[in-house]
Amino acid sequence: MAKKIVLTNEKMNSLKGFEDALDLLDEKVTIHEGKGGVTQDHGSDNYELYNFLESELVRLNVLDQFFTYKISNIEANSPTQHLIEIQTVKLQQAREELVTLLKNPQSSFMKRLEHLWNSSVAKIL
Secondary structure (H helix, E strand, O other): OOEEEEEOHHHHHHOOOOHHHHHOOOOOEEEEEOOOOOOHHHHHHHHHHHHHHHHHHHHHHHHHHHHHHHHHHHHHOOOHHHHHHHHHHHHHHHHHHHHHHHHOOOOHHHHHHHHHHHHHHHHHO
C-alpha cells in the first residue's frame, strides 16, 4: 500500500532534489501537494524528515569546518619534518649501540664469527 504524504508548496520547494531519495524508502511513497497545513496523521512524518535534513545540514557544516581549518593548519605547521629528525637521531643511536655491543669480544656474535673463521678460513691458510 502506498504511503501518502501531503505537503504545502513551500515544503515541496524545500524538498527539490530529494525525490530520488524518497524512492529508496521501503514503502512506496506518493507526494501530493496540499492546500495548506499538514494533515494530522502525517505531521510526525514531515517533522522527522525536516529534523533529519536539519541535523544532516549541521553534520555537513561541521565536517566542512573540520576539513577546512584543520587541514590548512596541518599544512602550514606540519610536524612531519620534526618527526623525521627525531627518528633519524633515534636510528643513529640504535646503530651506535648495536655496533658497540657487536664489537665486544665476549659477545655471542664475535664468538660465532671466530668459530666460523677457525672452522673454515683458518684451515685453508
